[in-house]
Amino acid sequence: MVTIDQLIEQITPSIGKTKVLSLCKVLRENEFDLSDLVNLTFHNDRGIGFRAAWVLENLFLSLPIYYLEDIAYLLSKIKNIENPACKRHYAKIILNLTDKKAPAAIKKLIEKLDLEPVVEQCFDWAIDPEVKIAVKVFALESLYNLSNRYIWIRHELANQIQFLMRNGSPGIQSKGNKLLKLLANNQ
Numbered sequence: 001m002v003t004i005d006q007l008i009e010q011i012t013p014s015i016g017k018t019k020v021l022s023l024c025k026v027l028r029e030n031e032f033d034l035s036d037l038v039n040l041t042f043h044n045d046r047g048i049g050f051r052a053a054w055v056l057e058n059l060f061l062s063l064p065i066y067y068l069e070d071i072a073y074l075l076s077k078i079k080n081i082e083n084p085a086c087k088r089h090y091a092k093i094i095l096n097l098t099d100k101k102a103p104a105a106i107k108k109l110i111e112k113l114d115l116e117p118v119v120e121q122c123f124d125w126a127i128d129p130e131v132k133i134a135v136k137v138f139a140l141e142s143l144y145n146l147s148n149r150y151i152w153i154r155h156e157l158a159n160q161i162q163f164l165m166r167n168g169s170p171g172i173q174s175k176g177n178k179l180l181k182l183l184a185n186n187q
Contacts (some may be wrong), residue, residue: 002030004040011051020051024059034060034070038077041086050085057089061096065103072113078121084132087125091138094118098145111149119146119153126160136164137175144179158183 010023027037037059040052060067060074067074074093081087096102097110122139125131131139140161147153158180165176 002026002032004036007032007037007040007052008043008048011048011055012045014047015051020054020058023055024062027055027059028063028066034067035073038070038074041083041089042077042080046083046085049083053083053086053089057092060093064096065105068105068109071097071106071109075113075115075118079117081121084130087135088132088138091122091125091135091142094122094142095138095145098142100145115146115149119143119150122146123156123160126164133169133171137171140164140175140179144182147183154183 007023007027010019015023026032034056037052037056041049041056043049043052060070064071075097078090078094081090097106102110122143125135125139126143140157143153143157147157161176161180164172168176
C-alpha cells in the first residue's frame with residue numbers, strides 16, 4: 001500500500017514523464033484513493049502540487065471509468081485551484097470528461113452533475129490574461145463541449161473567442177477559428 005507520505009517523497013524532487021507513468025502504475029496497482037491525489041494537488045509546496053496534478057491527469061485519463069465514483073469530487077475542487085501549474089492538468093481532465101467520445105458511463109454521470117461551477121471556471125480561465133494558452137484552449141473546448149447542455153454558453157463563448165483572437169497567439173487563432181465554425185454550424 002502506498003501512503004500519501006510515500007507519494008510526496010516520490011514527487012518532491014523534479015520528475016519526468018517516465019517517472020509519472022511509473023507512479024501511475026504503482027498507484028493503480030495499490031488502489032490509491034484518487035481523492036487523496038486530488039487533495040495533494042493543493043499542497044502548500046507548489047512543485048509538489050504540480051507534480052501531483054501531472055500524476056492525477058495521467059492516472060485518471062489512463063482509465064477514467066475506474067475512477068467514476070471520484071469524478072464528482074474531482075470536479076468539486078475545480079474552483080479552488082490557485083496553483084497556475086495545476087490548471088493545465090485539470091483543464092485537460094475537464095476536456096476529456098466533456099468530450100463526445102467520453103465513455104457512456106461518464107457521459108451519464110456528467111449529465112447528473114451540476115457543471116455550472118465548471119463552466120464558470122472555464123470562462124474565468126479563458127479570460128484571465130495570466131493563464132497559459134494551453135489552459136485557455138482546453139477551457140474553450142470544454143465550454144464548446146458543454147454548449148449543448150447549457151445553450152447560453154454558445155453566445156458567450158463566441159464573444160470570448162472573438163475577443164481572444166484579436167491579439168491571440170497562433171494556438172488561440174487556430175482553435176478559435178475551428179470552434180467558431182462549429183458554433184456557427186451548431187455542431
